[in-house]
Amino acid sequence: xxxxxxxxxxxxxxxxxxxxxxxxxxxxxxxxxxxxxxxxxxxxxxxxxxxxxxxxxxxxxxxxxxxxxxxxxxxxxxxxxxxxxxxxxxxxxxxxxxxxxxxxxxxxxxxxxxxxxxxxxxxxxxxxxxxxxxxxxxxxxxxxxxxxxxxxxxxxxxxxxxxxxxxxxxxxxxxxxxxxxxxxxxxxxxxxxxxxxxxxxxxxxxxxxxxxxxxxxxxxxxxxxxxxxxxxxxxxxxxxxxxxxxxx
Amino acid sequence: xxxxxxxxxxxxxxxxxxxxxxxxxxxxxxxxxxxxxxxxxxxxxxxxxxxxxxxxxxxxxxxxxxxxxxxxxxxxxxxxxxxxxxxxxxxxxxxxxxxxxxxxxxxxxxxxxxxxxxxxxxxxxxxxxxxxxxxxxxxxxxxxxxxxxxxxxxxxxxxxxxxxxxxxxxxxxxxxxxxxxxxxxxxxxxxxxxxxxxxxxxxxxxxxxxxxxxxxxxxxxxxxxxxxxxxxxxxxxxxxxxxxxxxxxxxxxxxxxxxxxxxxxxxxxxxxxxxxxxxxxxxxxxxxxxxxxxxxxxxxxxxxxx
Numbered sequence: 001x002x003x004x005x006x007x008x009x010x011x012x013x014x015x016x017x018x019x020x021x022x023x024x025x026x027x028x029x030x031x032x033x034x035x036x037x038x039x040x041x042x043x044x045x046x047x048x049x050x051x052x053x054x055x056x057x058x059x060x061x062x063x064x065x066x067x068x069x070x071x072x073x074x075x076x077x078x079x080x081x082x083x084x085x086x087x088x089x090x091x092x093x094x095x096x097x098x099x100x101x102x103x104x105x106x107x108x109x110x111x112x113x114x115x116x117x118x119x120x121x122x123x124x125x126x127x128x129x130x131x132x133x134x135x136x137x138x139x140x141x142x143x144x145x146x147x148x149x150x151x152x153x154x155x156x157x158x159x160x161x162x163x164x165x166x167x168x169x170x171x172x173x174x175x176x177x178x179x180x181x182x183x184x185x186x187x188x189x190x191x192x193x194x195x196x197x198x199x200x201x202x203x204x205x206x207x208x209x210x211x212x213x214x215x216x217x218x219x220x221x222x223x224x225x226x227x228x229x230x231x232x233x234x235x236x237x238x239x240x241x242x243x244x245x246x247x248x
Numbered sequence: 249x250x251x252x253x254x255x256x257x258x259x260x261x262x263x264x265x266x267x268x269x270x271x272x273x274x275x276x277x278x279x280x281x282x283x284x285x286x287x288x289x290x291x292x293x294x295x296x297x298x299x300x301x302x303x304x305x306x307x308x309x310x311x312x313x314x315x316x317x318x319x320x321x322x323x324x325x326x327x328x329x330x331x332x333x334x335x336x337x338x339x340x341x342x343x344x345x346x347x348x349x350x351x352x353x354x355x356x357x358x359x360x361x362x363x364x365x366x367x368x369x370x371x372x373x374x375x376x377x378x379x380x381x382x383x384x385x386x387x388x389x390x391x392x393x394x395x396x397x398x399x400x401x402x403x404x405x406x407x408x409x410x411x412x413x414x415x416x417x418x419x420x421x422x423x424x425x426x427x428x429x430x431x432x433x434x435x436x437x438x439x440x441x442x443x444x445x446x447x448x449x450x451x452x453x454x455x456x457x458x459x460x461x462x463x464x465x466x467x468x469x470x471x472x473x474x475x476x477x478x479x480x481x482x483x484x485x486x487x488x489x490x491x492x493x494x495x496x497x498x499x500x501x502x503x504x505x506x507x508x509x510x511x512x513x514x515x516x517x518x519x520x521x522x523x524x525x526x527x528x529x530x531x532x533x534x535x536x537x538x539x540x541x542x543x544x545x546x547x548x549x550x551x552x553x554x
Contacts (some may be wrong), residue, residue: 041439042398045374046389049381062253093438095415099372100392100439106375118368118375133355134293144293149286152340153347 001025001066002242003108006073008080013073015223017182019235021213023242027071030062032078032202043104048205069110069242071198075122075219077101085108101123111242113169114218123196123218131194131216135201139191140183140213160214165221167234170197171240174234176226179203179211190216197241249312250275250551251301253349254319260544261319267548276303277553278349279321281328282337288348297355310352315359315551319529320346347411352417359551366505367528371416374441376504376525383500385513385523388443396432398441399424406444413440451490454532455501456546460494462487463535478546478551484538493521500526508547 002020007123008031020027034054044051046161054062064227067161069234077097085093098121121236126134144162166175168191173184180187183203191199203211217223222238225231250268254261256279263368267277271505278286278301280447287302292308299310323329323338323346332338349360354363377387391402393413403409403424411428412421422428424442454461464487469480489497500523501509510530532543 008505012310040395040398041370041393042395043374043392043439045292045377045381045387045392047386050374050378088369092413092415092417095371095417096413096438096440099375099414103374103378106378116375117365118371119365124365127354128352129290129292129351134298136292136294136296141294142292143293146289146291147351148289149341149345149348151344151348153344 001068003062003067003070004029004073005070005105007031007032009165010073010224012220013071014181016235016238020239021205023235023239025239028062030056032074034083036080036151037077039099043100043107045107050103052107063124064104064108067108067110069107070108070112070114071235071238071242072105072108072114072116072122072236073219075120076126077121078227095136100133111197112123113241115164117140118197118220123198124194124216126194127214128215132213134193135186135190135213135216138193139186140190141209142209142213151193161205162214164203164205164211165225166201166203167198167203167222167225167237168197169237170203171232172233172237173242174225174230174237174245176230194218212226249308250315250317251278251308251313252276252317253278253280255280255321257318259537263533263536263544263553264317264547264553265545268551270545271548271552272553273548276305276306278318280323280326280346282539283323283326283342284328285462286345288345289354290296290348290352292355297352297357299352301349303527313356313358314553315361316353316356316552317361318349318353320349329548332551350409359553361547361551362506362509369504370526371420372527373414373525377505377523379524380500380526381504384496386498386520388446388522388524390441390443392441394435394437394439396435399435399440401434401519402430402442405551408445409442411440411442412454446516446522447513448514448520448522449502451487451513451515451521452530452535453491453494453497453511454530454535454541454542454543455497455506455511457507457550458498459534459550460489460497461541461543462489462494463537465542472509484535486539486541504528506522507550 002025004017004027017027018027038054040055042053052064102116117124132142135142164176166173168187173187174178196218200217202215204214287306290299301308323342381387409424410421413419445460450465452463463484465482465484467475467482469475472482486517497511506528508526536543
């Protein structure tokens with residue numbers, strides 16, 4: 001079973017599920033609302049490894065051992081769950097549930113796009129400074145990043161508007177040809193170094209410096225990324241990465 | 249150049265500073281309580297990570313800093329800011345200094361004890377247990393559930409069981425007793441972590457790079473860290489680990505991306521070691537003071553490039 005985990009309104013995840021179906025796979029979409037309404041959770045860790053069984057409100061069961069691949073678009077606890085909890089213990093409950101989701105998602109077998117991390121359930125939600133440093137190491141040209149103690153850290157740091165994006169999926173890079181040709185190897189290195197097999201990387205074009213990386217995200221938009229050929233290539237890459245299914 | 253950061257009188261930081269001085273290693277201290285007199289500028293470009301750090305009257309080139317050991321407290325709670333209203337210039341400056349320092353520390357080349365990201369696993373114990381198991385260390389049989397029946401069945405299988413938080417919050421171990429069983433329905437709201445009660449003796453293993461400092465703790469409390477509060481006692485003594493177990497502790501520390509860790513083991517009557525968790529920012533001074541193990545000296549050597 002290929003599992004697609006997402007919030008109810010995640011158009012990208014729903015598009016991906018459709019695309020996987022069209023490529024002969026039968027993904028099971030489980031939404032944040034489904035998880036928030038789960039009747040029982042049974043997660044075990046020990047000598048036999050780790051597994052989890054969830055009984056959903058409709059009576060169906062979700063077993064980790066039945067999973068062969070996961071498109072994981074739950075970057076945080078489900079919104080439907082968050083809406084239910086208040087009171088003085090809310091922060092504690094959030095910490096506990098986050099720890100629980102992290103462990104459960106980590107225990108899911110098969111390729112996971114993206115594996116959970118303590119810094120984000122759908123991959124490490126890095127600060128722009130960390131993305132920039134990682135991109136330099138990967139060999140990408142970057143917009144210089146500067147932060148000082150005169151700046152307000154609460155303000156957004158990414159001020160350069162991206163003009164193009166590539167999406168790394170496993171071993172493939174999808175996006176505008178000119179951008180991919182020049183940066184494919186470096187983008188793959190960045191994805192690998194970030195531990196994020198699904199990664200959106202943003203660029204801007206400078207007349208003198210050429211293409212410069214401006215940011216990256218572990219939750220890239222997947223639907224409507226541009227030309228139809230890119231959309232099809234992205235769907236193929238997802239199917240390949242999740243199940244080894246290459247479209248003809 | 250080595251950079252230390254935190255409150256100078258805090259024992260773990262003070263001991264490392266003293267050890268560095270004894271080594272004759274050059275170091276500077278970012279004193280959080282004087283952060284009003286500090287400034288930092290971080291620059292990342294094609295040449296890598298650079299910038300400057302001003303500590304009172306001296307300005308350092310960040311590229312000259314080869315090692316870092318930070319024990320930073322929450323800057324919002326600094327005594328110097330107590331009288332400052334929310335959003336005051338002093339509070340904003342303190343926040344900006346700390347934020348920029350953290351950003352730099354996360355990507356700085358050199359030896360950083362420890363970066364923030366790798367410390368994250370300690371905030372999710374069952375996740376960390378899965379990582380620990382990869383290094384050949386036994387982890388306790390664990391059930392996380394919101395189903396009272398499953399918990400009772402788990403207890404029937406394992407006999408006595410304990411419960412504790414999954415996150416780093418309220419991390420106190422308690423036995424599941426009859427009173428708890430009577431209110432077990434409460435777990436339906438949020439899954440709770442239960443574990444088999446592992447018999448044996450607690451051992452805290454501090455790992456500094458490849459140096460290993462095991463400390464045995466004999467206590468009559470379920471959780472020795474809180475022995476005094478629960479009316480119990482704890483006695484510490486330095487011990488030796490067998491070479492294979494020591495090597496696993498070293499590999500685990502490195503595998504988690506840490507260069508300094510406090511690993512909590514329990515050695516069972518048959519010699520089996522069970523690993524409960526890895527603390528990425530251990531307050532080692534308590535163990536060093538009670539055993540004489542030279543943990544600070546080891547950390548100082550590591551920071552100095554040894």
